[in-house]
Each structure stands twice: as structure tokens, then as C-alpha cells.
């Protein structure tokens with residue numbers, strides 16, 4: 001095969017080359033150093049070549065000794081006997097040697113390069129192809145030294161398949177990988193098939209190698225490099241990853257480049273508004289900013305752990321920057337709570353960041369009055385009381401005021417009132433300290449009033465105002481009733497009475513005492529002549545009365561006549577007589593109005609003269625009242641009357657009586673007209689006072705017989721215990737008792753005490769009794785029925 005090749009190509013050889021080759025062959029045989037055995041033993045150095053590119057096959061031509069030099073150089077390929085390239089240096093130095101290449105396709109692309117360094121000498125083959133693969137031998141012949149052979153194995157590089165990248169699910173990634181989450185794991189697998197020499201497979205990011213370790217087994221056809229980044233850093237956002245497959249640097253790398261999509265957590269969130277004191281009175285705008293999130297973060301607000309939903313929010317969003325404006329209305333309760341601005345990446349579960357701050361709220365004070373040192377109402381008079389105005393406020397209150405029953409309390413040392421800021425000191429409280437206390441506190445946010453604190457002050461008994469010193473008229477050997485009125489809190493537990501006599505102060509003994517509701521009533525008969533005064537002392541849990549209520553016993557006298565009497569048309573018809581009471585002469589007094597006809601000699605000057613003359617007009621009726629005010633409805637219109645008004649007490653009646661003459665009811669009142677005939681006392685009915693003495697005598701006997709009836713009447717009054725009584729003349733008994741009842745109208749209840757009615761009535765009867773005896777004209781007939789009337793109105 002080798003010889004055939006040689007013969008086939010022999011005629012192409014130049015003659016010079018033929019001779020040269022023959023010569024070499026002869027030399028070859030003579031030296032017999034280039035045996036096939038020695039060729040086979042030498043290991044071939046592998047030289048990689050890339051199809052289409054040039055390759056250089058090294059051949060060290062350095063002589064073994066310095067004094068030797070190269071004679072000839074031959075290149076053989078495989079088992080070919082003919083050299084494909086030769087160099088003849090027999091004529092001179094190596095660089096002047098003549099080059100000779102076999103005239104075939106390979107030979108035309110080959111050239112031996114003699115470097116300055118003989119060790120770097122090499123055969124360059126241009127534009128190699130796979131046919132050029134094989135073992136090349138370089139034979140170097142020296143002048144003196146033995147021939148040397150070098151073997152080179154030229155092999156072509158085979159690129160692997162283009163790299164493919166797969167995600168964790170085994171899906172091929174074409175251009176974009178991900179999305180991945182910042183800080184979480186990234187997994188990508190790069191794979192190639194084949195390749196000679198076995199390629200390297202590497203992962204690259206931004207010019208640096210990340211992973212150069214092959215994960216597949218050494219002899220597998222498929223080569224795999226799995227990239228695992230356990231915590232993906234932020235800087236992978238928007239970057240690229242490369243997988244490079246490299247068999248030989250001669251052939252270049254096969255590169256697969258993908259972009260990586262990364263979701264980023266918000267890296268920064270901040271409430272940028274200053275942390276001011278927030279007033280409850282206005283809305284506040286608070287700004288929060290976040291950046292670093294991809295996609296842009298959503299901002300939400302929390303106050304005290306609860307999401308703020310109602311507040312108005314304004315949001316601005318750019319690529320990775322979000323701003324939120326919160327309009328916040330705070331309440332006092334929000335003071336000290338945490339305000340949180342939270343940024344959430346909607347695509348990144350758990351990808352959130354937050355900024356928090358404690359807010360401080362300015363609110364008006366919350367106020368309450370507390371008593372200091374466990375004081376509880378009620379307190380005893382004379383105690384010292386300290387109130388404290390307790391406030392919760394921000395900022396601290398700068399002004400306090402104190403109020404007692406709504407009135408501002410001023411500092412008053414003499415009254416023991418010391419309002420000092422949030423405390424109120426009250427020295428030695430009195431009854432007037434009683435009431436409701438409140439305080440107010442003010443700060444920049446407003447003023448607040450506390451609910452009232454009710455202070456009750458207990459005090460020892462004291463006389464009711466106007467009852468401290470009383471004058472009591474006494475009738476010798478007649479029972480006296482004295483009322484002692486005291487005021488106390490809590491109620492009186494004990495009353496005691498003392499006499500003041502010339503012999504000294506003695507306790508009251510043997511008297512009847514009745515105590516009820518702060519009033520002690522003493523019934524007694526002043527026995528000793530030198531009795532000057534009575535004193536009444538009351539005691540309660542606070543203490544004993546300091547100053548007693550005093551009663552000076554004075555001899556009783558007749559009452560003074562009422563004064564300033566006036567006639568007036570009553571509002572609902574009839575007539576009204578009003579007078580002012582005079583002094584009572586030391587005894588309870590009552591008042592009498594006598595109504596009589598004007599008929600005969602007008603207006604007697606006084607009762608005494610009347611009685612003397614016996615000409616006094618007999619009264620039509622009398623009205624008794626507790627006060628000197630009378631209302632009369634039963635007078636006959638057009639008729640003239642005369643009124644007498646006087647006071648009566650147990651001692652007697654006032655003198656002289658007040659006389660009101662020519663009293664006339666001018667206009668008939670409609671309502672009275674209807675039953676007027678029944679009530680009006682007619683002048684014709686009353687016996688004329690000018691009639692004969694015989695008639696008077698007749699009347700006298702009638703009175704005498706009716707005295708017994710009078711006594712019965714007394715008993716009736718006692719039983720009835722009613723107010724004003726009416727005394728009628730017998731001649732006017734045209735009235736039926738039932739009519740009298742009809743006449744009753746709402747009367748005088750003012751100032752009239754039931755308790756004393758009995759007593760007064762009895763006094764009055766005594767007086768009437770006396771008068772009737774004195775007047776010698778028994779002009780009164782007491783009807784038992786008429787004493788039970790409850791009114792003084794007619």
C-alpha cells in the first residue's frame with residue numbers, strides 16, 4: 001500500500017527530489033537507526049486541531065551536543081514510508097536549508113517553521129480537516145549525533161451539542177429564568193451531549209464563574225452542571241446567567257445566556273414624617289416610603305396592631321418606589337400605641353418590611369375629683385378636707401379651677417378655702433361647705449370639667465333661723481306650749497330643756513315634752529314667779545348644740561289690732577279683706593271678721609261704747625282666720641255692710657277693732673246669682689235692732705237656753721279639730737247645714753298648723769264666752785254644726 005502510493009506519485013516528483021530521496025533512503029539503511037520497532041515504542045503526543053483551522057506539530061531540533069548540527073529533517077504520516085515533508089541542511093545552516101514537500105493536497109498546506117529556538121521548531125498545517133487526523137513522525141538527523149524521532153497524534157476537536165438549561169421542574173428555559181425570590185433557592189441545570197475532548201460545563205454570572213463542577217458521572221454521554229444558589233442575592237435582579245460548554249480553547253466555548261427574573265423584598269421602608277405630638281382635634285398627614293421591592297410594594301398602616309381601614313390613603317407608585325400618605329385622626333386612647341407602616345411585595349409571600357414608631361397624642365384632660373387620704377362623705381363640721389383634681393392629659397394641664405355648686409372658688413384664707421393648682425384645701429368645713437365640688441383642667445387641647453363630688457357636712461344642732469330667741473306670753477297658771485325648732489345633720493338624738501330662774505339654771509322636770517323631726521314641744525304650767533327664761537338644747541352624733549334656743553317668758557297681753565286693712569275685689573267674684581297682723585301679745589293669735597248691716601246709727605266708734613249703749617248692730621256672721629285675710633263670696637250685691645276686723649289671743653281681743661264701713665258688692669257675680677238666694681243674708685231677716693225691749697228679752701232667754709247648746713258646741717269643736725269657725729246669729733238659721741257645706745271653698749291653709757288648731761279654737765271660745773258676758777248683749781248663738789267648717793270664706 002505504501003509502495004503503491006509511492007509509485008503512483010513518482011512521476012509527479014521533481015528529479016531533484018527523487019535523487020534526494022534515494023540518497024536519504026541509502027543513508028537510512030546505512031545508519032539503520034529508523035527502525036519500525038523504535039517508532040512504535042515511542043508514545044505519541046496528542047495535538048488537538050480544529051477543523052478548518054491551522055495546527056502546528058512540534059518537533060525539537062536542538063542538537064544533543066553543542067558542537068553538532070542538524071543534517072536532515074523528515075516528516076512522516078502514519079505508516080507511510082515516504083516522507084511528506086523534508087528539510088536538507090547539508091549545504092549550510094538550518095535556516096538556509098532547502099524545504100521539500102510531497103506534492104499532494106496535505107503537502108500543499110504544510111510548512112516547516114524553524115523558530116529562533118530550535119526546540120520550538122514545528123510543522124504548520126493549514127485549514128485541517130478530519131482526513132488529516134493521524135500520527136505524524138518527525139525524524140531529525142544530526143551530523144555527529146544519532147537520529148531522533150518525535151511522534152505527534154493529531155486529533156480533531158468535536159464540539160458537544162449546544163447547552164440547554166432546565167428549571168427545577170425540568171422545563172427548558174428559553175430566554176427568561178424564574179421568577180426566583182430574593183434570599184430563596186435558585187436551581188438551574190445546564191446540559192450538553194457529547195464533545196471531544198470531554199467538555200467542561202460552567203456557570204457564569206457577570207464575568208465570574210459560579211459553578212464549574214460537573215454533576216454527571218465521568219463516562220456518561222450527557223454532561224450536566226446543576227447550579228444551586230441557596231440564598232439568591234439581590235444583585236441577580238435584572239442580570240444574566242451563562243452556561244458555557246468548552247472542549248478546547250481552540251474551538252471556542254458554546255454559550256447559553258439567559259436573563260434571570262428575581263422578585264425582590266422591600267429593602268427599605270420608612271415613616272418619613274417627623275414624630276410630632278398629634279392633636280386629637282385635627283387630622284394628621286403621615287408619609288411612608290418604601291423602595292427596593294420588585295414588583296413595587298403595597299403599603300398598609302396599622303395602629304395598635306389593628307389595620308387602619310377607614311383612614312384616607314394616597315399612594316404613589318413608581319418602578320420600585322412606593323409612597324403612602326395617611327390621613328390620621330387620633331383619639332386619646334391611641335396615645336402610646338405603635339403606628340406601623342408595612343410594605344408588602346404582592347408577589348412575594350412573606351416578603352414584607354415595616355417601620356414602626358410610638359405615637360404620642362395630645363388630648364384634653366380627663367378629670368375627676370378625689371378626696372385625699374381616704375376621706376368619705378359625710379364629714380363632720382370642723383374637719384379639714386383636701387380634694388385632688390386627678391387628671392390624665394397630654395400635655396400636662398397648665399390650669400386648674402375649682403367649683404362649689406357651680407361657682408368658682410377663690411382663694412380665701414379667712415374662709416379656709418385654699419385652691420392651689422390641682423388640690424383644694426378646705427380648713428374647718430362648715431354647714432355651708434356642703435354641696436357639689438368639681439374641678440376643671442385645661443391644656444392646649446381644651447378644658448374639661450369633672451363630674452361633681454358631693455360633700456355632705458354633718459353638724460351639731462342649732463336653732464332654726466328666726467327661732468333663736470323667742471318671747472312667750474304667759475297667763476298665770478295656764479298651760480304654756482313652747483316649740484323649739486332646731487336644725488341638725490344627722491337628726492337630733494336628744495333634746496334637753498332648762499329653766500333660768502333667779503336661783504339658777506335648773507333642768508325642766510315634770511313637764512310634758514314631745515319631740516319630733518327636729519322640733520321639741522314643751523307643755524308646762526309656769527309655777528314659780530321668778531321664771532325668766534327657758535333654754536332648749538339638742539344633741540346629735542356630731543355634738544351638743546353650742547348655743548341654746550332661748551324662750552323669754554313674759555306676761556301675756558291682748559294682741560294688737562291688725563293694720564293697713566284693705567278691701568279688694570276678689571278675682572273670682574266676691575270681696576277680699578287683707579290686713580297686716582299686729583303683735584300677738586306673747587300668745588298665738590287668730591283673726592276675726594265680723595259682718596253686720598249698716599242699717600242703724602252708722603259706725604259705732606268702739607265696741608265698749610256699743611256695749612254701753614247696747615246699740616251695736618248685731619253681726620250677721622263672723623269669720624275666723626289664722627291670718628288677717630278674708631274672702632267673702634256670699635254678700636248680697638247692692639247691699640251695704642260694715643266689717644269689723646280684730647285679733648284674738650288667749651288673753652283677749654285687740655282694741656279697738658278696725659272698722660270698714662259702707663262695704664258694697666256692686667256687680668252681681670253670675671255664678672253667685674244662681675245660688676245667691678240661698679246664701680245671702682237678708683236685712684229683712686235680721687231683727688231690727690231698734691225693736692222693742694221685749695223682743696230683746698225674748699232673745700236673751702233664748703240665748704240662755706241655748707248656752708247648753710253652746711257647751712255641746714265646744715265639745716264638737718274639740719272633736720272636729722278644724723280651722724276657722726263661723727258664728728251665726730240665731731235669726732240667720734235659715735241656712736241649712738248642707739248649704740253651709742256647699743259654701744265651703746278652698747281656704748287659708750297658709751301658716752296654719754293643725755296641731756295648734758285645737759288649742760286656738762279653745763282660746764277663742766273662752767274669749768267669746770267672756771265677751772258675751774261682758775257685752776251683756778248675748779248676740780251670739782253657736783250652732784254645733786257651723787263649728788266644723790273648714791273655711792273662713794262666705
Ligand SMILES: *[C@@H]1O[C@H](CO)[C@@H](O)[C@H](O)[C@H]1NC(C)=O
Nearest residue numbers: 044046047134135153154155
Ligand atoms: C490519537 O489520540 C486520540 C485521542 O487521545 C486517540 O483516541 C487515538 O487512539 C490516538 N491514535 C493513535 C494511533 O494512537
Ligand SMILES: *[C@@H]1O[C@H](CO)[C@@H](O)[C@H](O)[C@H]1NC(C)=O
Nearest residue numbers: 205206207235236237238239
Ligand atoms: C458586575 O461586575 C462588575 C465588576 O465586578 C460590577 O461593577 C457590577 O456591579 C456587577 N453587576 C452586577 C449586576 O452584579
Ligand SMILES: *[C@@H]1O[C@H](CO)[C@@H](O)[C@H](O)[C@H]1NC(C)=O
Nearest residue numbers: 410411412413414415416417
Ligand atoms: C372670704 O370669706 C369671708 C367669710 O366667708 C367673706 O366674708 C369674705 O368676703 C371673703 N373674702 C373674699 C375676698 O371673698
Ligand SMILES: *[C@@H]1O[C@H](CO)[C@@H](O)[C@H](O)[C@H]1NC(C)=O
Nearest residue numbers: 500501504505532533535550
Ligand atoms: C339666766 O339669767 C341670768 C339673769 O338674767 C343671765 O345672766 C344668765 O345668762 C341666764 N342664763 C341662761 C343660761 O340663760
Ligand SMILES: *[C@@H]1O[C@H](CO)[C@@H](O)[C@H](O)[C@H]1NC(C)=O
Nearest residue numbers: 566567568569570575666667
Ligand atoms: C270692685 O269692682 C267694682 C266694679 O268693677 C268697682 O266699682 C269697685 O270700686 C271695686 N272695688 C274695689 C274695692 O276695688
